[in-house]
Amino acid sequence: MATLKLTVNRKEYEVDADPQMPLLWVLRDFIGLTGTKFGCGIAQCGACTVHVGDAAVRSCSIPVESVVNQPITTIEGLSDDGSHPVQQAWETIDVPQCGYCQAGQIMTAVALLKQNPNPTDEDINASMTNICRCGTYNRIKKAIRLAAEEV
Amino acid sequence: MDKSTTATLENTATITRRNFFRLLGGGVAVVVSQSCIYGWADSPAVGKDLTVDDDSIAAWIHIHEDGKVSVFTGKVEVGQNIRTSLAQVVAEELFVSIQRITMIMGDTLMTPYDAGTFGSRSIPYMGPQLRKAAASLRKALLEKAAKALKVPVESLRTEAGEIVHDASNSTLPYGSLTRGEKLLLPIDEEVALIAADSWTVAGTSVPKVNGHDFVTGKHQYTSDMALPDMVYGKILRAPAYGMTLVAADIEKARTIPGVTVVEAGDFIGVVAPDPQMATNALAAISVQWDASPQPSKADIFSYLKENAQQGREDDGTQRETRRVFDASENRLEHRVEVQYIAHVPLEPRAAVAQWDGSQLTVWTGTQRPFGVQEELAGAFSVAKEQVRVIMPDTGSAYGGKHSGEAAVEAARLAKAVGKAVKVVWTREEEFKWAYFRPAGLIEVAAALDSDGSIASWEFHNYNSGNAGIDFPYRARTKHIQYHPSRTPLKQGSYRGLAATANVFAIECMMDDLARQLRVDPLDFRLRQLTDERMQAVLETAAERFGWKEAKAAGHGFGIACGFVKNSYIATCAEVAYDRSDEQLHVIRLVAAYDCGAIVNPKHLENQVLGAILQGLGGALFEEIDFRDGRILNPTLSSYRVPRFSDIPPLDIVLIGRKDVPSAGAGETPIVGTAPAIRNAIADATGIKLHKLPMIPQGLKNN
Numbered sequence: 100m101a102t103l104k105l106t107v108n109r110k111e112y113e114v115d116a117d118p119q120m121p122l123l124w125v126l127r128d129f130i131g132l133t134g135t136k137f138g139c140g141i142a143q144c145g146a147c148t149v150h151v152g153d154a155a156v157r158s159c160s161i162p163v164e165s166v167v168n169q170p171i172t173t174i175e176g177l178s179d180d181g182s183h184p185v186q187q188a189w190e191t192i193d194v195p196q197c198g199y200c201q202a203g204q205i206m207t208a209v210a211l212l213k214q215n216p217n218p219t220d221e222d223i224n225a226s227m228t229n230i231c232r233c234g235t236y237n238r239i240k241k242a243i244r245l246a247a248e249e250v
Numbered sequence: 251m252d253k254s255t256t257a258t259l260e261n262t263a264t265i266t267r268r269n270f271f272r273l274l275g276g277g278v279a280v281v282v283s284q285s286c287i288y289g290w291a292d293s294p295a296v297g298k299d300l301t302v303d304d305d306s307i308a309a310w311i312h313i314h315e316d317g318k319v320s321v322f323t324g325k326v327e328v329g330q331n332i333r334t335s336l337a338q339v340v341a342e343e344l345f346v347s348i349q350r351i352t353m354i355m356g357d358t359l360m361t362p363y364d365a366g367t368f369g370s371r372s373i374p375y376m377g378p379q380l381r382k383a384a385a386s387l388r389k390a391l392l393e394k395a396a397k398a399l400k401v402p403v404e405s406l407r408t409e410a411g412e413i414v415h416d417a418s419n420s421t422l423p424y425g426s427l428t429r430g431e432k433l434l435l436p437i438d439e440e441v442a443l444i445a446a447d448s449w450t451v452a453g454t455s456v457p458k459v460n461g462h463d464f465v466t467g468k469h470q471y472t473s474d475m476a477l478p479d480m481v482y483g484k485i486l487r488a489p490a491y492g493m494t495l496v497a498a499d500i501e502k503a504r505t506i507p508g509v510t511v512v513e514a515g516d517f518i519g520v521v522a523p524d525p526q527m528a529t530n531a532l533a534a535i536s537v538q539w540d541a542s543p544q545p546s547k548a549d550i551f552s553y554l555k556e557n558a559q560q561g562r563e564d565d566g567t568q569r570e571t572r573r574v575f576d577a578s579e580n581r582l583e584h585r586v587e588v589q590y591i592a593h594v595p596l597e598p599r600a601a602v603a604q605w606d607g608s609q610l611t612v613w614t615g616t617q618r619p620f621g622v623q624e625e626l627a628g629a630f631s632v633a634k635e636q637v638r639v640i641m642p643d644t645g646s647a648y649g650g651k652h653s654g655e656a657a658v659e660a661a662r663l664a665k666a667v668g669k670a671v672k673v674v675w676t677r678e679e680e681f682k683w684a685y686f687r688p689a690g691l692i693e694v695a696a697a698l699d700s701d702g703s704i705a706s707w708e709f710h711n712y713n714s715g716n717a718g719i720d721f722p723y724r725a726r727t728k729h730i731q732y733h734p735s736r737t738p739l740k741q742g743s744y745r746g747l748a749a750t751a752n753v754f755a756i757e758c759m760m761d762d763l764a765r766q767l768r769v770d771p772l773d774f775r776l777r778q779l780t781d782e783r784m785q786a787v788l789e790t791a792a793e794r795f796g797w798k799e800a801k802a803a804g805h806g807f808g809i810a811c812g813f814v815k816n817s818y819i820a821t822c823a824e825v826a827y828d829r830s831d832e833q834l835h836v837i838r839l840v841a842a843y844d845c846g847a848i849v850n851p852k853h854l855e856n857q858v859l860g861a862i863l864q865g866l867g868g869a870l871f872e873e874i875d876f877r878d879g880r881i882l883n884p885t886l887s888s889y890r891v892p893r894f895s896d897i898p899p900l901d902i903v904l905i906g907r908k909d910v911p912s913a914g915a916g917e918t919p920i921v922g923t924a925p926a927i928r929n930a931i932a933d934a935t936g937i938k939l940h941k942l943p944m945i946p947q948g949l950k951n952n
Binding site for chain 2: 197
C-alpha cells in the first residue's frame with residue numbers, strides 16, 4: 100500500500116492503494132467515478148478508456164503509480180452536463196443501445212478528434228478499436244463525423 | 251349506462267377473489283359498467299404497500315397527483331430500448347407526453363410477475379398488455395370526468411394528460427381526477443386500441459428515453475453500485491468442467507487483514523474491502539482438484555450424435571421421405587457443424603446483495619428477475635416474498651443472462667459476513683462459467699423432382715435446438731426432427747436460439763439445389779415459397795441489393811431468408827475473394843425486414859443492425875475452443891468478436907406493415923447473415939462451406 104496523489108477531472112485525490120493496482124479500480128472503487136467500465140481486463144475491449152493528458156489509455160491495464168501527477172480525464176470530466184460536442188453528437192445520433200461500452204467509445208473518439216479533426220473511415224477503423232457487442236459501430240461512425248463538423 | 255351501482259356478488263366475476271375482499275375491506279366504492287367492474291380506490295389506506303392483482307390497471311400504470319405517470323413492467327432493458335418503445339405505446343393510448351412517463355422495470359416488488367425478457371416477446375405481448383391498460387385507464391378517466399362534470403362522456407376528449415370539455419372550454423388534468431390514488435379497476439380486455447395507422451407517438455423515432463445518462467457515465471449499472479459498508483466478493487472456481495474439489499488450504503487467505511473466507515460445502519468465496527484484495531485473497535488459496543474425462547472440441551459432433559436421445563417412433567414420414575430420396579436421381583446431402591459460441595455481454599454478470607434480517611434485496615443484471623427471485627428463495631429456503639430482485643438497465647445480455655449465478659453468490663457471501671456484497675464476474679469467468687449457445691450437428695438430405703420442385707426434405711438437428719427448424723418451402727415429402735443430446739459444456743438461450751443454425755442449414759441446401767438445377771437462387775426460392783411475407787422480404791432485399799446486376803470479377807452474391815416468431819428477414823451479401831492474399835472480404839450486406847407495425851423505426855433499425863452484426867461474428871469466426879473440459883480461449887484476445895474494421899456497409903430496408911401486429915425484432919434478423927455470406931462465397935469461389943463459424947482461420951484453410 101502507498102499513498103498516491105492523483106489528478107482526476109481537474110481535482111486532486113489522495114488514495115491509499117497498492118501502487119500496482121490498475122487505474123480502473125482506483126477510479127471506480129476508491130474515487131467513485133463509475134462511468135469508466137470494466138469489460139475485459141486485458142486492454143482488448145476499450146470500455147475502460149480514459150485520457151492521460153490527451154492520450155486515450157485503457158485504464159484496466161496500467162498500474163495507478165504510472166499516472167501519478169498526470170492529468171487524468173474520465174467521462175465524468177469531459178463536461179459537467181454532457182455538453183461536450185462528442186457527447187452531444189452521440190445523443191443526436193442516439194447511439195447507445197445497452198450503453199455499457201459508450202463511455203469508452205466517447206473517450207476514444209474525443210482523443211481521435213483531438214489528434215485528427217477530420218478522420219476518414221479508415222482512420223476511424225484504425226483508431227476506434229473498442230468493442231461494441233450491440234453493434235452500434237455505424238452510428239458511432241456517424242456521431243464521430245457529426246462531432247468532427249461541430250468541433 | 252349506470253356508472254354508480256354498488257357491486258353485488260354477481261357482478262364481481264372479473265375481480266379476483268383476493269382483490270374483491272380487499273376492495274370491500276378497504277370500503278371503496280365499486281362502479282359497474284357494461285363490460286367490466288371498476289373499483290375506485292378512495293381510501294387513503296390504499297397505499298404503496300398494497301399489492302394489486304395483475305389484471306388491475308393499478309398493477310401496470312399509476313397516475314401521480316402532479317400528472318406524472320409510472321408504468322410497471324417486469325420486462326427489463328438490456329439495450330433493445332424497450333424502456334423507450336413501451337413508454338411510446340403507453341403515451342399513445344393514454345394521451346400523455348412521453349416525458350411524463352417513468353418506466354419501472356424488472357423489480358419483483360414493484361412490477362407484475364413476468365417470466366422474463368426473451369423470445370422476442372416484449373413488443374408483441376407486453377406492448378398490447380400496456381396498451382390495454384393505458385386505454386382502459388383513459389376510458390375510466392373519461393367516465394370519471396363525465397361524472398364529475400355532469401356531462402355525457404361522449405362530449406369529452408383527452409389531450410396531453412387532460413380531459414377536455416370543448417363545450418364549456420374546461421379541462422381537468424388526469425392527476426386532479428385520481429389525486430394520486432391507485433386505480434383498482436380491472437383492465438378492459440375489449441377496450442378499443444388506437445390502430446397503427448393512426449399512431450402519432452408510437453411509430454416514431456423517439457430517442458432513448460434515458461439516453462443522456464449513457465453518454466455522461468451517469469447511468470448506474472449493477473456493477474457500478476455501491477452501498478454503505480459494502481464489500482467485494484470473489485468465488486473459487488474449478489479450472490475446467492468436470493473437476494471436483496478435493497482439498498483447499500485457505501489459511502494464507504484467511505489471515506490477510508480485512509479478508510473473510512466463506513466456506514459452505516464445495517462453495518468457497520472470499521470478501522474483502524476492495525476488488526483487488528479479494529482477487530489476491532482468492533489467488534492465495536491453494537486447491538487440489540480431481541478431474542474426470544471430458545469431451546473436447548475435436549470430437550464434439552460425434553459425441554452429440556452418439557448421446558442423442560432416442561427419437562420418436564417413425565410415423566412413416568421418415569421412411570417415405572427416405573424412399574422418395576433414394577428413388578430420385580437429383581439429390582444432395584449436407585452435414586452441417588455448428589460450434590459453441592459465447593454471448594460476450596460487455597457487462598459481465600454482476601450482483602449486489604443485502605440482507606436485512608431475513609429480507610434479501612439483490613440488484614443484478616438478469617433477463618429473468620422473477621426467475622432469479624425463485625432461485626434465491628430456493629437457495630436460502632426463504633419465501634419468495636422475502637426476496638426482492640431489482641434489475642437496473644444492464645450492459646446487454648443477448649439471451650445470455652437468464653440465470654442468477656452472481657445473485658446467489660453475492661447473497662451467500664452477504665449472509666455470511668453480515669454486510670452488503672458486490673460480486674462482478676471477470677471476463678474469464680463469464681466465458682467459462684456462464685453458458686454458451688449450443689453446438690449442433692445438422693444432417694440434411696434433399697431431392698428434386700424432374701420438374702425442379704422439391705421431392706423430399708429430411709432434416710435432423712442434434713442438440714442445437716428446434717427454433718426455426720420448419721421448412722418454409724413446398725416439399726412433396728418431408729421429415730424434420732430435433733434430437734436433444736447431452737452437452738459437455740453449459741448451454742442455454744442465445745439471440746435467435748437454434749434458428750441461426752437451422753436456417754443456415756436450410757438456406758445452404760436451397761442454394762445448392764438451385765445451383766444443381768442451374769436456376770437463379772432467388773427465383774428458385776420464390777417459386778417454392780407459399781408465404782407472401784417471406785416472398786416480399788426476398789424481393790425487397792434483392793431489388794435494393796441489385797441482385798440481377800453484373801458483379802465484379804472475383805465477387806460473389808448470396809441470398810438467404812428466414813422467419814422466426816412472426817417476423818421475416820431476407821439478407822443479400824456481396825463478398826470478394828482476393829486470391830493474391832487469400833483474404834475474403836464481405837463487401838456489403840443488404841437486408842429487408844418485416845416485423846409488422848413498427849413502434850420505433852430508428853431503434854428497430856438498431857436492433858436489426860445489431861442482430862446482423864452479431865450474426866456476422868458467429869458466421870465467420872466466433873467459436874469456443876475446448877479440450878478435456880477446459881475452455882481454451884476465455885479472453886477477448888483469443889475469442890474474436892466483430893470490431894469496427896469487420897463491419898461492411900449495411901443497408902436495411904424496414905417493411906412497415908401497419909395491418910399486422912408488431913412482432914419482436916431482437917432475434918430474427920440474425921438468421922440471414924451466415925447463409926447469405928456462405929452462398930456468396932460459393933458464388934465467388936465454388937467453395938461450399940458447411941460449418942459455423944465458416945472461416946475462423948481464413949478461407950484458404952477450408
